[in-house]
Amino acid sequence: MVETVISVRDLSKSFAGVKALDGVNLEIRAGEIHCLAGENGSGKSTLIKVISGVYQPDEGTIELNGTRHDKLTPIEAIRGGVQVIYQDFSIFPNLSVMENLALNHELSQGRKLVNWRRFRTIAKEAIAKINFHVDLDARVGDLSVADKQLVAISRALLHDTKLIIMDEPTTALTNREVEALFRVILDLKSRGIAILFVSHKLGEVFEISERFTIIRNGKLVVTSLPEELDHKKFAHYMTGREVDDVRFEQPETVGEPVLEVEGLGLEGALEDITFTLHAGEVLGITGLLGSGRTELALTLFGLFPTDSGKIRVKGRAVRLGGIRDAIANGIAYVPEDRLTEGLMLERSIADNIVVAELDEFTSPLGMMDSTRRQSEVDRWVADLKIATANAENPVNTLSGGNQQRVVLAKWLATNPDILILNGPTVGVDIGSKSDIHLILQDLARGGMGIIVISDDIPELLQTCRRILILDEGRVTAEVDPDTTTEQELSDLITGAITAGVGV
Amino acid sequence: MESTTLLSRPLALARRDPYVARLFVILVTLVAFFLIVRTDNFLSFGTWQSMGVQFPEFGLMALGVMITMITGGIDLSVVGIANMTSIAAASIMLSMVPPDASGGQATVGILVAVAVSLVTGALAGAFNGFLVSVVKIPAILVTLGTLELFTGIAIIITAGKPLSGLPALYGQTFGARLFGVVPVPLLIFVVVAIAMGVVMHKMSFGSKLYMLGTNATAARFSGLHSARLLIQTYTISGVCAAIAGLVLLANYNSAKADYGVAYTLLTVLIVVLGGVDPNGGKGKLLGVVLAIVILQILSSGLNMFPAISNFYRPLIYGGVLLVVISISEGKGRFWKRLNTRKKTKEEVVVS
């Protein structure tokens, strides 16, 4: 008889009329790796918050280590061995690594005073558990995303932990980091710790989980074993509809070069980057964390002044002194983090769509032409199938996938020649993801030059005509997806194998 | 017919924005209360006229504070700008219009003075905007510093003394009653408020401000020129303050470095009571105008009760503010919206 760490029965929870959870049952056994999957907004995070005592359920029971809790508090959950690593890691960006590591532990011990020497000992112990090397006195806000996550994981391990819940831990990680994370997870499992792993990536569910649960619209769809799952079924469980997943037909010929980058350098980040993007092609760019991908994108978007090199747009040499220069030259950028860089969450969908082209609807006196604005909004809501009843609703009422479409709409509305997407489907569910891929193909066919920066290997292979691999700020390889397997691409990225640089 | 359309728009607005609706209810309640308790006084024409002359002074300043707060900033320097610019205007009138000047001379002098005051206000505001957006000093500190600075300049120019003896035409113009009814300061306020409404809700500039105030990083990533927008915003606030200064100049027939010092915090109180979020991105002109009217009616109403000392005024103002923000809204959506804001403010590292 395997011990059950936590079991929830008939859990329901509503927010202002929205039923986020509707009669969910879930049981997690000691030492198992359990995947929780579901589309954006299906209620995964809410379920986790209920299990960890952050939210009180409206209905249902929680049984933790055999004890029934009517009103589970965060501290009780922690004492019961439940640790959560949230999507945003729940760290304190203003505090040091040491403090971030030790605070939770000391709190759960009910300590009232701070002993800094103990803090350091605890912190050292924590990072040693996963062999994580970091400056304990660094401000966590200054760390990379992966390091922040490792801080959160090492923090979770400090307790007498029975269950670690990870809410979409891989969204912000590169492949190599994901692999490292999986090694950590397997190590934890071997110590008898249960893992509840939230993801909506099929590959991950297959690779790591022993059992999985899928929820849709707050309701449990299925709990089963991965062996019984294939891609079609997975997509069907998640979305309730059929989704295809085949490599897109790439065009035989492409158009004129729209973007030529030659010898581009940025101190400490990029060195001698040279490539050409043609009209009508989707160019993939990938690399490890710190390879300079984001710097490259932001440099092309005018954010960082370059140290050396030339950029030509449609044959004209340009100087990108700022974002507005880039936009004026027909360059658009869909950022990595749509919540902080892409969207004004409390503003309306309409506002977010038109923000980059407001000046187009403005009369010389500065008045907004509301009819033209309205028709533009209507057009993009229809074209990109943004699921909303009213475009005047705040954008934060949309699901992640639809939010990403809004960002896309904003940039397409500026009618760019070059569209750069940094992680176009990060945190986007399987249905929306495939929609976004289709949109990108359509745009390319329409003559746009598209750069997709991603570390989602299937995504790259599926959508790109060519893929550039960056390493330490240099282009180390160019890959033809038609002749490359997932494994080969992954090995190239991690540097396990090398290839000649094609230009 | 006319009146239903006139009313239906604010009502529809109120329905969409429960906070504004709440202010509206409070206003109606107040009016009803004073009507019943002090019918004669409250219905008297003079009461309304006197209110119409009074509130434009701080109301105009509050409009400027409002627009800066929409961007997530604040403008504490409005009173300083108002006094500095009205002193500039007064100095010009005094030097250009000698006591025996002809009507034409006076008109020219006044027009030049008004123009100079508006330009000075704009420059002072632009200076605030520059410090906020380019030097990136927190707005609360910038405008506290410039409040001292502008007041300091006003004191240096005048050695602290009032500048009076303005051309009579100036006082006559601003003291006039349009159609014998509407005081000119009220008219000015209405015009500026309408202009502000147009700027905020009809021009793309206003739309950009809300975007900037909601998420400055995303606004920048969307190609908005945030530094320029902020400079323009503070410039508008400076111009509003300068207009308020011209009203002060007329109402007191003189300019001085320390008129209206109590208005600094009053304007902030009005703006937050009007439902503008100090973190930026949220708030409506209608709410702020309602807040201005509510506070003015409260204040004038209070003066009708000799037994109640003026010292209760802050208590009542503060009480109204706390009550308005404490009334739960059933579903509590307002608070949640404010609540979710904070999280997006954290730094993003390009890693």
Place this chain on the structure above:
Amino acid sequence: MGAIMKRILRSTEFYVFLVVVAISIIIQARSGQFFTANNLVDIANAMVVPGLFAIGAYMVLVSGGIDVSFPALASLAVYAATRFLVDIGYEGSILLPFAIVIVLGALLGAFNGLFTTFLVIPTLIITLGTANVFSGIMQGALNSVQISTLPPSMNAFGRANLFVATNPTSGLTSSMPVSFLILVAVAVIIFFVMKFTMFGRGIYAIGGDEASAIRAGFKVKAIKFWLYVVVGVIAALAGLIRTTSMGQMHPTNLLGMEIMVIAAVVLGGVAITGGTGSLTGVMLGTLLIVIVQNSMILVGVPTYWQRFALGTLIIVGTGVSAVQLMRRRTRQRLVSA
């Protein structure tokens, strides 16, 4: 060793310290009076009330809030206490006035605390409301007027001094008030609280990320509530000190100090967005403002130019740290606005 040096060189506190030193030297050069025993005592004396307020303002700012109600809170607490003691003809020791003021400060602080814990709206709005309520209660309900004669023990406390510093050349004497010890004690206690208690670290944590603090198991509501209680007590103490040292109760004497105190705290490196800042910086920032405010005549700034000079200092002082922060962000390629 090198790492510590580096950290010091990068800190805001260090730059504020440099500015304090530079200004002191300028004042010394212009007046020859700055580094005299009695002037230093005078500065220390002038630091007491703003210093206490600044400590409170710092705690609230670190938690991610802004409190503008502390002068009104202090005035009300001390006015009510003094009125009561004068009316009953109190002749006893200073302990009772302190006790009453502390209790009142705690109660009024709790009033702030209740609002800030139960309403999720910016504390600037809440404290603007409570500040008006406090001063309205004092001026309206309590019908406040100046109280010219304090109970004897309060008067005596205001005059009590630790030592008297004499300037050998001019023969001028300045006395270090006993209340300076209160500033030191409060600073030491709050330093300890902020650095060595979970309550203090909780305040930092809330200012860094409130949601994370809840998840980590901090009792966020309780921390906020008690934070405002503590700040209320500190503010009320400051009010009592001001009243005793003036020998009279002037009800409106403190009102309007809030913005300058907040400016001093931010000048000392406390982020207005919460989560960062140190007590050392706060004390240096306050010291800087106090020195400037109380040295205008020594430097020879004409009366008419004093507000201009103060405004310039605030802008230049905060500008220096803003530019520095900006340079750090550019170096690190931080892209948020």
Place this chain on the structure above:
Amino acid sequence: GDGATTPGDGGDTGDSKHTIVIVPKDSTNPWFVRMETGVKKYAADTGLDVYQKGPAETDATMQVQVIRDLIAQKVDAIGVIPVDPGALEPVLKEAMDAGIVVVTHEGASQQNTQYNIEAFNNSAYGGFIMDNLAEAMGEEGTYTTMVGHVTNASHNEWADGGVAQQKEKYPNMKLLEAEPRVESQDDGEVAYQKAKELFKKYPDLKGIMGTSSFDAPGVARAIEELGLKDKVFTAGTGLPEANKEILDKGLVHALTLWDPADAGYALAEMARKVLDGEEIKDGIDLKVKGWDNMKFAEGSDKVLEGEGWIVINGENVDSFGF
């Protein structure tokens, strides 16, 4: 325009129960608290509806608001102690246009008033403070002047009057040229800090002429602490009770004032006289001591001056009862 026509004009003349409102500069200041006792006494004595209502702070804008609201309520007369006479001109004109009787106190320069009554002449009062200071200083040495705010008109008039008096009568005294006028910001603490600075920076400084009622107590605190008692001196305005201690200790030689209660009483009586159409001429009696033989100031048919000043010092401070 003639917008001042008020609908439903009651025509209050002839109504024996006048409403007279006294509008002080503010009301926390013990000065105006004391004034209110005189106003209340007048109401009790005459049975008229007389009361005092002032702004919450000494602020011209807020005082104008109070007056405007009184106009709207159609009171019969207002007696104003202007924060700033210039700033009040338009609103007082409005009041008079609306048929309200306007009288003022401490507003000698006020144009839009029917009568302004003064305990005495402003610059003479300044001279009088100077006399006190000069006596304490032994009529020699350097002095400077302190005002509440450099923007405060009457404080500056007093200070100017004091300086003029010194130039005329005390040739051995000298105004501190580097700092001829400092500001206490109407705050006892600031007065104290400024005085300390002054004495440190200017060792020769022997006297500070205060004007605001916050000045002398603040300066006295500095004198005591710096050990300058009997070496440097101050004088100024102040109420007896509030300054008893510093007078008793000899930190301040003498303070000057007029009894605000009397001023309030006299102002109300002045308003009633005008309301009832009594003839206003030299020698009228406002029914309080010192105000019982008012004379028109030279060359003026508006400003009436009395002989209402009082000097307080260590000896007589206990004899006033306020």
